[in-house]
Amino acid sequence: xxxxxxxxxxxxxxxxxxxxxxxxxxxxxxxxxxxxxxxxxxxxxxxxxxxxxxxxxxxxxxxxxxxxxxxxxxxxxxxxxxxxxxxxxxxxxxxxxxxxxxxxxxxxxxxxxxxxxxxxxxxxxxxxxxxxxxxxxxxxxxxxxxxxxxxxxxxxxxxxxxxxxxxxxxxxxxxxxxxxxxxxxxxxxxxxxxxxxxxxxxxxxxxxxx
Numbered sequence: 001x002x003x004x005x006x007x008x009x010x011x012x013x014x015x016x017x018x019x020x021x022x023x024x025x026x027x028x029x030x031x032x033x034x035x036x037x038x039x040x041x042x043x044x045x046x047x048x049x050x051x052x053x054x055x056x057x058x059x060x061x062x063x064x065x066x067x068x069x070x071x072x073x074x075x076x077x078x079x080x081x082x083x084x085x086x087x088x089x090x091x092x093x094x095x096x097x098x099x100x101x102x103x104x105x106x107x108x109x110x111x112x113x114x115x116x117x118x119x120x121x122x123x124x125x126x127x128x129x130x131x132x133x134x135x136x137x138x139x140x141x142x143x144x145x146x147x148x149x150x151x152x153x154x155x156x157x158x159x160x161x162x163x164x165x166x167x168x169x170x171x172x173x174x175x176x177x178x179x180x181x182x183x184x185x186x187x188x189x190x191x192x193x194x195x196x197x198x199x200x201x202x203x204x205x206x207x208x209x210x
């Protein structure tokens with residue numbers, strides 16, 4: 001119920017679409033079928049967070065495992081741009097070359113993306129979080145075409161990060177993203193906003209290995 005209230009404006013914006021399609025069905029089908037069709041379309045609107053989660057998961061999988069952006073199904077390849085915290089905009093080709101960790105974090109006191117490759121950054125964070133660095137969709141704040149959502153990345157620091165030993169602490173990043181998507185839910189652009197300094201400070205809090 002709270003989801004419906006929070007996203008009422010999103011539902012209202014798309015309700016005309018549902019009514020328009022349902023009126024067509026009513027003219028060409030039985031009343032009972034039209035009612036079920038109407039409910040089906042409305043359910044599609046209300047289940048948008050699930051679609052967003054699957055879209056984000058698909059993008060992450062493609063960015064990590066497909067080296068040819070032309071094969072990515074989650075984005076509009078020629079228009080896609082990604083940025084973090086108001087920084088430079090990157091293309092899908094940039095992601096393939098540098099990796100998402102490097103583009104997200106940049107050069108900071110505790111991490112130098114300019115000195116890491118796609119593979120080395122992956123190995124570095126995989127070593128820090130051997131049981132996985134999970135992603136969770138917390139809340140959808142607005143629906144398409146400009147989707148604003150809150151998310152959480154988290155994992156247990158049970159490995160090692162550079163020369164710092166594990167602390168066993170659950171480390172998380174909480175952020176907000178703004179994604180512009182098409183009618184068929186392909187990403188045209190996405191902006192991420194999060195505090196990477198606190199995340200990296202916790203990774204370097206363990207005792208240095210000599």
